[in-house]
Amino acid sequence: MTDLWTPISLGGITLKNRLAMAPMTRSRAGVDGTPSPLAARYYAQRAGLGLLISEGTQPSAEGQGYIFTPGLITAAQVAGWRAITAAVKAEGAAFFIQLMHVGRMSHPANVGGAQALAPSAIAPAEQMFTATGMQPIPVPREMTEADIARTIADFRASAARAIEAGADGVEIHGxxxxxxxxxxxxxxxxxxxxxxxxxxxxxxxxLEVTRAVAAEIGAERTALRLSPGATLGGLDEGAEGPALYRHLVAELDRLGLAYLHLMHLGNEALLAEIRALWRGALVLNRPGRPREAIGQDVASGLAEIESYGQFVLANPDFVERLQTGAPMTPPDRSTYFGGDARGYTDYPRLVPQG
Structure with missing residues (x-):
C-alpha cells in the first residue's frame, strides 16, 4: 500500500515523501518585494517535507494586494529567491514558487495608489489591511483585452524568473x-x-494563464491550485460551479502538468469527479484536517500528495513529529503576518539544531 513515505516523481523531480507545505502568506518581504533573508531559513527548516510551495508571489506590481508580500519581477527579487531555493535544495526538498495575482483583493494604499484590476468593476465588500489600518476595498477597474493579454504575459515572464531563481517549478494560484x-x-x-x-x-x-506558463517553462514544471466552492473574497460560483470545474479540470488534464493542487471544502461528490477527470498527480489540502487523518487520502489513492499549512508553519520538524508520534506545537496566530523571526523561524524542534 502506498503511504506518505513512498517517494513519487513529479515530472523529472523525485520527492522523498508525499507531504507538501501549503502556500502561506507571511508578509515579511521588503517594501520592494524582495524576500527577507530570514525566508531562506524559514523554508529550509521545513524541508523535511518532500515538496515546499512558497507563499503567494506577485508576477507584476499590479498583482500585489497585501503589504510586504514578495514579487518575481526584478533582478533583486530573483536574487532573493535564489538564496531560498539553494537553502531548500541543500536539505533535499523540491520547491515550487506560487504566482499570485490578487485582482480586486487590493487597496491603492498598498500599491502606490494604483487602482486594482479585475474581470469586472465590482468591489468585494471586504476590507484590506494597510499601513494605516483596515480600509474598505474600493471598486477595481475592469480589465481591457490589453490588460488581460499583459497579465497573461506577466505570469509567463514571472514563471521564467522563478526557474532562473532555481525553483523546480511554479504553482499558479487559481x-x-x-x-x-x-x-x-x-x-x-x-x-x-x-x-x-x-x-x-x-x-x-x-486555462490561458496555465498554457502560457507551461509553454514558457514546460508543463512538467507547471501546476495550478484551485478551491472549488470557496467564497473567500466575496465570491459565489453559483449552481454552475461544479460543472465549471469539471470542464476546467478536463481541459487542464490535457496539458500534462506537474500536479493539480486542490483546497477541498467538503463537496465529496465533486472531489470524486475531479479525481476521475484528473489523471496526473493530485495534491490535496483539507483545511482543518485532524492529525489522526493525516495520510488517509494518500493511502486510499484519492491523492498522490497531501499538503499542510498551519501544522507546518508551527512545526519545522513536522515530518519527525509525525514519524515519532510527538505532539505538535500550536501556531501563534498573532505572528502570522509581518514581523521578524518571532513566530517565523523560532518555533521549537524536538532536537534543537546546532
Missing amino acids: ANGYLIQQFLAPNANLRRDGWGGSLENRARFA
Whole structure:
C-alpha cells in the first residue's frame, strides 16, 4: 500500500515523501518585494517535507494586494529567491514558487495608489489591511483585452524568473478569491465578451494563464491550485460551479502538468469527479484536517500528495513529529503576518539544531 513515505516523481523531480507545505502568506518581504533573508531559513527548516510551495508571489506590481508580500519581477527579487531555493535544495526538498495575482483583493494604499484590476468593476465588500489600518476595498477597474493579454504575459515572464531563481517549478494560484477565481465566479465576472458569460468563457483565463506558463517553462514544471466552492473574497460560483470545474479540470488534464493542487471544502461528490477527470498527480489540502487523518487520502489513492499549512508553519520538524508520534506545537496566530523571526523561524524542534 502506498503511504506518505513512498517517494513519487513529479515530472523529472523525485520527492522523498508525499507531504507538501501549503502556500502561506507571511508578509515579511521588503517594501520592494524582495524576500527577507530570514525566508531562506524559514523554508529550509521545513524541508523535511518532500515538496515546499512558497507563499503567494506577485508576477507584476499590479498583482500585489497585501503589504510586504514578495514579487518575481526584478533582478533583486530573483536574487532573493535564489538564496531560498539553494537553502531548500541543500536539505533535499523540491520547491515550487506560487504566482499570485490578487485582482480586486487590493487597496491603492498598498500599491502606490494604483487602482486594482479585475474581470469586472465590482468591489468585494471586504476590507484590506494597510499601513494605516483596515480600509474598505474600493471598486477595481475592469480589465481591457490589453490588460488581460499583459497579465497573461506577466505570469509567463514571472514563471521564467522563478526557474532562473532555481525553483523546480511554479504553482499558479487559481484559488482563494484572487484574480483567476474572480474570472470563474459569475458574481465577480459580468463580462459579455469571450472572457465571461458561459462557463467555458469564464474558465478561459485560468486555462490561458496555465498554457502560457507551461509553454514558457514546460508543463512538467507547471501546476495550478484551485478551491472549488470557496467564497473567500466575496465570491459565489453559483449552481454552475461544479460543472465549471469539471470542464476546467478536463481541459487542464490535457496539458500534462506537474500536479493539480486542490483546497477541498467538503463537496465529496465533486472531489470524486475531479479525481476521475484528473489523471496526473493530485495534491490535496483539507483545511482543518485532524492529525489522526493525516495520510488517509494518500493511502486510499484519492491523492498522490497531501499538503499542510498551519501544522507546518508551527512545526519545522513536522515530518519527525509525525514519524515519532510527538505532539505538535500550536501556531501563534498573532505572528502570522509581518514581523521578524518571532513566530517565523523560532518555533521549537524536538532536537534543537546546532
